[in-house]
Amino acid sequence: MGKSSFKTRVILFFAALLLFGAGGETYAEDELNCVLCHKHRGLSRIDENGNFRLFYINEALFEEGPHVRVKCMDCHQDISKIPHDPAKKVDCTTECHLTEPSGQKKFSHKPVADLLAKSVHGKLDAEGNAKEHQQDYPGCKDCHEEPLYRPLSFFKGKAPGISERGLSRCKTCHSTGNFAESFYKHVTSRLQKMRKPTEIVGICAKCHGDKGFQQRHDLDDVVTSYKETFHYKAIRFGSEETPDCMDCHVVKGESVHFIEGQDSPTSASNKQNVPTTCRTSECHEKAGPKLAGFQVHVTYDKDKYPLQHYMLKFFTALMAGVMYFFMVLIILELLRRLFPNFSFRKPPDDDHHSSK
């Protein structure tokens, strides 16, 4: 058997699986039964640039996100045969088969991409020229994996997950297919943050926590400084009420994709706008304008912020001095309890005493 004949047979083997081997479960929008192959966990290769490419799709998790209504080929549009050639990079701005209900237009993420392009994270400057260090500016996948619903129950108090009782009310009228369940998950997930604050911080930290990135863009280590704040401490302990990066850097009512640099007069983090940002109804609503009059992201670079740097040194020395001074004192006191008669001085000569 020739080499090419073998390859052809292998190709056809999988082609045949596509048509006849569709015994497994398939989800609604996988009409081509792509998961027949992509359900295998080890389906992978190393690409020409040395990147590990994994082609496995976890069906159960895929069904838990808004993309469950999108057909595979809506995103992977260049695939026209099975087995297919290496698929092109997905363009999130293409139109998919869904109709956006409010405008009756084909759904696309293009408006989001347009906002991102105008934001501080856009790859072009105001004049339309490419910014320096293009590789540092994010694309969709740098911040987003497959979105997953985080449904909420409000039936008797707020709780994570679906309220079966609440859902049953929807299903009374909307009983066809999974419409009610999907709609319920979609809406309730968006009544809160789609991702936990710790995850948001982690996403921003992928770039902003990188020392090389900070140096290239002359940025402070805002991740470390944020993690020293009370805001992050609360988040670390599970709070979803205290602000993460998005709450302070996105103007209320604006898309999270439209973050502006602090130099922009309309930016949420512009010095003039910071009090307004802090005084949103969910946060410090009644606070005075001086609430955020301090440097929020305190960094201690000696050259950039000498005052903060020496202040830090002073307080570190003060803290260490106080703590360790009293600690040594306590230990000496306890040693005295253990050895009440111990002395470095030479004990008096008994003979000399007795002769007196």
Next chain:
Amino acid sequence: MYSRFKKLIGKLYAIALIVFALWYGNFIYPIIFSHADHHEEPPAEVQVFGTTVKSPEAASFEEEALKKVMKEQKATATTDLGYTVVKEQYVKGHFHHIGMLVEPDETNVCTRCHGAVPHDKSKPIRAFLNMHAFFVACETCHIRQKPNQGPWAFRWYDKANGQVVANPPELVATEKEKYGNYGTKIAPGTLAADGSFRFLNGERERAFVTDYLKNKEGLSTTEQSKMKKVIHRMVDEKPLLCDGCHTSSQTPYIPFAELGYPPRRIQQLTNTEVVGMLHKYSDFHIPKFLLPGTGAAWSEGGRGKPGQSSDPKVDWAETSKAK
């Protein structure tokens, strides 16, 4: 008596407090002094595997790739959905969730050099071959039984320690739960007269490879070539082909039933129609009627109707040629 007891308690108390004070002093040290100058310069170079890797600007493509691999190895991602937490392997650039942690094969002798994702030559099937490498040891397909050898058998081994394990119960679970990620692999071995089983690449071979890799640098390049030949002496030039196992024959090369595959899975793996298709057709493309939502059934991208197609690949009737 009472006063001595009281004295003893007092001393124990003092000792305990001294120990606590020392521990506390050590505990608060990083808290007090961790507020270092955060605007550190990124290191000009980093030592990785004994190699000096330069800073991003100066690093070569290879050095950057190595740094990236080192940074991302064993990375995990956690997504908290409130009602459940998804913990998974972090695969940079992988959009879809995988919802699992991969149990690496710590014991296979081949992967020590060839890695866990070794197949790359054959473009159409390399990903499928790598998929098999997830639960089938390399020697299963790449070492065939020689005529003068005794009886062979197949067993599952634990990826963590290489020991024979029972057939994984996950084989009978639904596909969504744990399909292919059993923490175990199938590998061939020999059966002795007393019925005892021994893997082809057992403990002795694993120890040998470990020892060889440790001492490899001490060998000349010619000696290394010699050893390479010796180590690969059992490897067949032509590996087992797909239809060795995916066959309607009653005796597929891998005895699925013996290895714990349930009848439903065996039927999927040895489906008669699949085997028939494998022999009858020489090409396959997705017919347009299977691509709903892409506009007019036959006119996408300027392609013509059946029989008029400018790109014959889109036309099922034209391209699926019966032999």
